[in-house]
Amino acid sequence: MPNIRHILSLSGGKDSTALAIYMRDKISDMEYVFCDTDKELAETYEYLGRLEAFLGKKIVRLRDDRGFDHWLKVYGGYLPSSRMRWCTKVLKIKPFEKFVGTDEVMMYVGIRADEDRGGYITSKPNIHPVYPFRDDGMTLQDVHRILDESGIGFPTYYDWRTRSGCFFCFYQRxxxxxxxxxxxxxxxxxxxxxxxxxxxxxxxxxxxxxxxxxxxxxxxxxxxxxxxxxxxxxxxxxxxxxxxxxxxxxxxxxxxxxxxxxxxx
Ligand code: SF4
Incomplete structure (x- = not known):
C-alpha cells in the first residue's frame, strides 16, 4: 500500500503503553496519539508523559473541541452507559478518524492474546486495525515484563482502579x-x-x-x-x-x- 501511515492510539492504560514500547524499534515512523476527553485523571497525563520521554517522540493529543458537556446536552442529558456509549464515539473515535482523514492507516491496537474481546470496529475502509500482541501470542505476563523492563511500570491509578479512561467512566466497579x-x-x-x-x-x-x-x-x-x-x-x-x-x-x-x-x- 502506498504511503501508509502507522498509528498507535494510546488509552493511558497498561496494554497500549506496553504495545508502544514493544513496537518502538519495529516501526520507526510510528505516530502516537491519545484521544483526550478532557475528563481524564491527572495520573493518566503523568503516565503519558513518562511514555513520551521513553519513546523520545511526541504523543499527539486529539480532542473534540466541543467536549463532553456539549455532547451531553446534544444527547438530551442522558449520561453515557454501556448500552448507549455515545462518549466513545464523539470524543475518541471521531477525533481519531478526523486525524486520519482519507490516508491509508495501519492502526495498532493493544488487545492481548489472552483476552476475549473485539477490537476497533470501523466503517472506514482506509483504517486497518492490527493486533501485534494477539498475533504474537503476548499475554498479561508479557505486558508486566515489558513495563517492568522498560522502567515505565504501571500507571499510579492502578492502586485503586484497573482501567484507564474518564474519571466518571461508567465502567468503574x-x-x-x-x-x-x-x-x-x-x-x-x-x-x-x-x-x-x-x-x-x-x-x-x-x-x-x-x-x-x-x-x-x-x-x-x-x-x-x-x-x-x-x-x-x-x-x-x-x-x-x-x-x-x-x-x-x-x-x-x-x-x-x-x-x-x-x-x-
Ligand atoms: S473512558 Fe468511559 S466515559 Fe470516557 S469516553 Fe471511554 S467509555 Fe466513555
Missing amino acids: KNEWVGLLERHPDLYEKAKQYEKTNPVNGERYTWTERESLEELARPERVAEIKAKQQDALLAAKKDKPNRPLLEILGQDEDDDNLPCSFCHT
Missing part, C-alpha cells in the same frame, strides 16, 4: 468509585453533579445502575463495598494463590460487555 471518592474527592463531586432526576417522571440519570453517587458515598455503603471487595480478593487468592493481584482486580463482573480498546487498553 463500585470499589473503584470508592477509590475515586477517597483519592479524588473533587472529581467524585464533579461526577455526582452530572447525576440528575427527571422532575417530570422521576427517572434518575446515574453513573451506576440502581444507585446514585450520593448513595454510594454513605459511610455504611462504602464500608460494605470495601468488605465485599476484600472478600472477593481473598476468595480469588485462595482459589489461585499465584495469580497476580492486578489480574484478579481486572476481572469484570460483566465480561460480555467489555469496554472498547479506544478507552481501555
